[in-house]
Amino acid sequence: MLETERLLLRPWRAGEAVVQRELWAERDPRVPPHRRIDADGHPTVAELEEAIRAGRPSSSGLLAIERKAAGDVIGYCGLIGRRPGSETEPELAFELLRRVWNRGYATEASMAVLDWARSCGYGRLRATVWEWNTASRRVLGKLGFTETGLKEVDPVHGATLFATKQL
């Protein structure tokens, strides 16, 4: 568990699958289909709940962000691709419910994750971001990530940019 002035970062609880479903449902239409609710309504709350219970990486690798004052869960933040002995540095990821955007929560949560990564001995982190995602690029900038200049262009979904930060 990680703690900041306003937030707790901790594992997801099964009852919070409804928050994960809300995050899925709110995603920008430019996000690729495999990360959006499909025409049949999948993933459902029940499926997301099952994934939390089973501790599948998609839901458990990233920490739920709980607001200390309100006690509600507003999104997630954490590291993807942490593997013992892996050559590749892990990737920072975050996503918040739209109703709490622009209050500094993603930056505050990420700073706690960066401190934790540093204390675990990681020397560098990666991040990938859609070129059109101004808010996320701004958060990465505030955290001290540098865009590498590399760009992977997808004709449908836009370009992905790569950023890194030395810890």
Ligand SMILES: CC(C)(COP(=O)(O)OP(=O)(O)OC[C@H]1O[C@@H](n2cnc3c(N)ncnc32)[C@H](O)[C@@H]1OP(=O)(O)O)[C@@H](O)C(=O)NCCC(=O)NCCS
């Ligand atoms: C990216 C995201 C997590 C940011 O969360 P947040 O809690 O609102 O972030 P913060 O409040 O810490 O910072 C947001 C910054 O972006 C800026 N911003 C937001 N929308 C913007 C826009 N359209 N144009 C320019 N700047 C924008 C804010 O002004 C703020 O910068 P500031 O502190 O200099 O004013 C949130 O927008 C989100 O969940 N987006 C969808 C998921 C996502 O994109 N995840 C990241 C994938 S790489």
